[in-house]
Amino acid sequence: MHLALFLIFAAVALAGAANLLLQKHPINAALSLIVVMSSLAVLYLLLGAEFLAIAQIIVYAGAIMVLFTFVIMLLNEGVEEKTHGSRVAKLLGFPAVTVFLALIASIILSSETHLGKVIIGESITTTQDLSAVLFRDLLLPFEITSVLILIAILGAVALARKDEQ
Amino acid sequence: MNPVPDLYRILPEVVLTITGVLVMLLDAAMPKTSRRRVLGWVAAFGTVAALYASLLQLNLPAGTAYYGTVQTDGFSIFFHVLICAIVLVALLVSLDTFPRNNQHTGEFYALITFGAVGMVLMTSAVELLLVFIALEISSITTYILAGYRKTSGKGVEAAIKYFLLGSFATGFLLYGIALIFGATGTTQITEIALRIPGAQSQALVLGGLALMLVGILFKVSAAPFHVWTPDVYEGSPTPVVALMSTAPKAAAFALLIRVLWGAFPTLHSVWVPILWVVAVLSMTVGNIAALRQENVKRMLAYSSIAHAGYLLAAFAGAGTASITAIAFYTAAYAAMNVGIFAAITLASGYDDSLPLIQDFRGLLHRAPVLAGLLLFFLISLVGIPFTGGFFAKFLSFSTAVNGGAFWLAIIGLLNSGLAAGYYLRFAVTIAQPPVANPPELPTYRVGIAVAVGIVLAAGATLILGIAPGHILDAATSAAHSFPAAISSTLP
CATH class of the missing domain: 1.20.5 (Single alpha-helices involved in coiled-coils or other helix-helix interfaces)
Incomplete structure (x- = not known):
C-alpha cells in the first residue's frame, strides 16, 4: 500500500516537473507546478508529516499558485521564445547532473539501513x-x-x- | 543557569532592525519632493550604534541564547564589528554618490541596513536553520541591490544571474543541512560535533559536509563556484559592489569557520584537502583571468576571487593560528576592497562613466588626491609592505607553511607575483599623462560623508599594515572561541 502510493505519486511528481519544463506557455507550466506541489504533499503524508502535507496543499498548491496564475494572467505574457542554449551546458551539464544525482542516491541508499522508518498514524504530531x-x-x-x-x-x-x- | 538576558546577545541585530524600520517609516512620512539623503545618515548612525552594541557584548561572558540558536563570543564580536564597519563605510560612500533623482532612495538605505542584520546574524548563529535564514536575508538584499540600475541592461542581467545562481547555491546548502540532520538528528552546530563520531552513516555526514561547502564557497566566490562574480560586479552600482564584495563575504568566511571548526572538527583531515584544492584553483583562475580584463570592475572581481584563494590557504594551518589568520585576512581584505571600490565610485560615479582601465589614464594629474588613494589601495592589494594586504598575506601563507602545506604557500607566492602584473598595469595607467580628450569625470561635491568613509578605509588598511597588534589580538581571542581549535593546537 505504502509502496504503491509512493510509486504513483512520485511518478506523478516527476511527470509534472518534466511537463513544467517542456510546456511553452507560462499558464501550462504553472498548472503543472500545482501537480508537482500536490503530489509532494502526498509524499510528505507518507513520511508521517501530516501538518507539512496540509500546509503544502494550503500554502503552496493553494495560495502561492493562485497568486502565480493571477500574475501570469495579468501580465498576459506570450509564449516563450526558444533560444539555442549553450553547447557546453548540454555536453557537460547533463552528465554532471547524472553523476551528481547518482552520487546522492548512492549515499542515501548506502545509509538506508541506519535510517529510521516512519509509519503513517504511528505518532500524531x-x-x-x-x-x-x-x-x-x-x-x-x-x-x-x-x-x-x-x-x-x-x-x-x-x-x-x-x-x- | 544563564544570568545574561537573551536580548543582550542579539543587541546589534535588534539595533539594526529598528534602524531599518525607522528608515522605512521616515521615508513614508517625508513629503514626496523632499530629498531623502537624510535617511542615509539615519542608517549610518544606526550602524554606528550597532557597532557600539557589539563592543558592549565584550562585557558578556561567552554563551548562547534563545535555546542555543545564537552564540556571542570573541569570534562573533570580531565579525560583528568588522561587518558594521564595512556597512558604515559603504553607507557613507553612498550618501554622496547615490543619484538624487532616484525614486527608491529610502528602500536603498533600508535594504542595506536589513542586509546587515542578516550578515551579523550569520556570524553569531549556531543553529543551521538560523544560519540559513540569515544567509538568505544577506543574499536577497544583495540580489536586489545588484539590480538597482534598472535602466541599464547590465544591471538587470547582474541581478537575475546573481539571483538564479545564488538561489541554486542556497539549495545546495539546504540539502547539505538536511543530510546532516538525517545523519545526526540535530541542526545545532555544537551538538552536531558531539554526535558525528557516533553517527551510524558516515556517508551521509560526508555528503552533507560536501553540499554545505558548495553552498558557502559559492558565497565567498571561490573557484569553481566563482562564475557569477565578474558579471554581477560589472552590472551593479559601484557603491553596492563596495558593500557586496566585502561584507557578505566576511560573513560567509565567518560561517565557514563556524561550520568547519564548530560542527566538523573531527573531519579536519577531510575538509583541509578540499579547501587546499579550492584555494589553488581560486588563486590561479582569478589571477589569470584578471590579467586579460579591460574593465576595471571585472578585473577587481577576478582579483577578489584570487583573494578568496589566498584566504582559503590559511585553512591549511593548524587550529587557532589558522582561524586567527583567516579573521585577520578578512579584515584586511575588507578594508582595502571597500576602499578601492569607494575610490572608484568617486572617480567613475554611480553610473560607471569610466568603465575601462584605459579611461583612468591621467587620473593622477586630474585628481591627484583621489588617484593617490586609489594607488594606495592598489599597493595594498598587491601586498607591498606597510599595508594591510602585505601583512595579511604573510600571515596566511606562513600559517599554511606551519600547517604543513608548503606547496600551497609556494603556489600562493607565485600567484601574488602574477597578480602584481595587472595591479601595476592599472597603477601605471593612472599615473600616465592624460590623453588629449579625456572622458569627463563625474562632478561630485566631495562631501564630509564620502571623505570620512574613504579615510576610514585607508586608515584601516594602513593600521593593519604597520600596527596590527590590537586587531591581531582581537583575531586571536576570536580564534579561542573554538574549543576544538584550541585542543588541536596543543601538542
Missing part, C-alpha cells in the same frame, strides 16, 4: 509539539523570518514599481 518547536526552540529563526519577508517586499517595491517621469 499535536499542536503542542509544533508550537514547542516553532515558538520555543526555534523562536529566533521564526522571528527573524519577518525581516526576510520585509526585505522581499522592499525589493519588490524597489525593482518592480515603475518610476515616475
